[in-house]
Amino acid sequence: MQHLKRLLVIVVFIVVVLQLAACGADEGPDKIEPAHVEEIEGSEFNLVTLTEKAAERLDIQSEATREEEIEGEMKMVVPYSAVIYGLHGETWAYVRNPGPNSLTFVRHPITVEYIDGGLAILADGPPVGTEVVTVGAQMLYGTDTGVGK
Secondary structure, three states, rough: HHHHHHHHHHHHHHHHHHHHHHHHHHHOHHHOOOOEEEOOOOOOOOEEEHHHHHHHHHOEEEEEEEEEEEEEEEEEEHHHOEEOOOOOEEEEEEEEEOOOOOOOEEEOOOOOEEEOOOEEEEEEEEOOOOOOEOOHHHHHHHHHHOOOO
């Protein structure tokens, strides 16, 4: 009976060791990271590149900055969902690098004049026609700044 207990303990030990070894297998050199963050030389901002799967999971969507007539003046506007706030009140939007299916983004400073419903009216920002992220920007910010690492 004692011999059977020892054998059972050894078998359980081997199974546990094999399971732990298998858990580490996913962290090998073949693991694909969902995002790559690269410093932009001479800038305080990073280039964030997502895999297609990561962009799909985050449901990344973008819209072009545009001008609208507001109270008789032409103003640059973006959807309010594109605005990211920093800890000290800084405001940014994530700009999609040019290209129809680009998965590379960079944080761009913006100056919000005021918010009107679902629109942010900008005093300064990226040029009109620039694609800004409207869905998934908060997740890009977390990836960009290392939140959760």
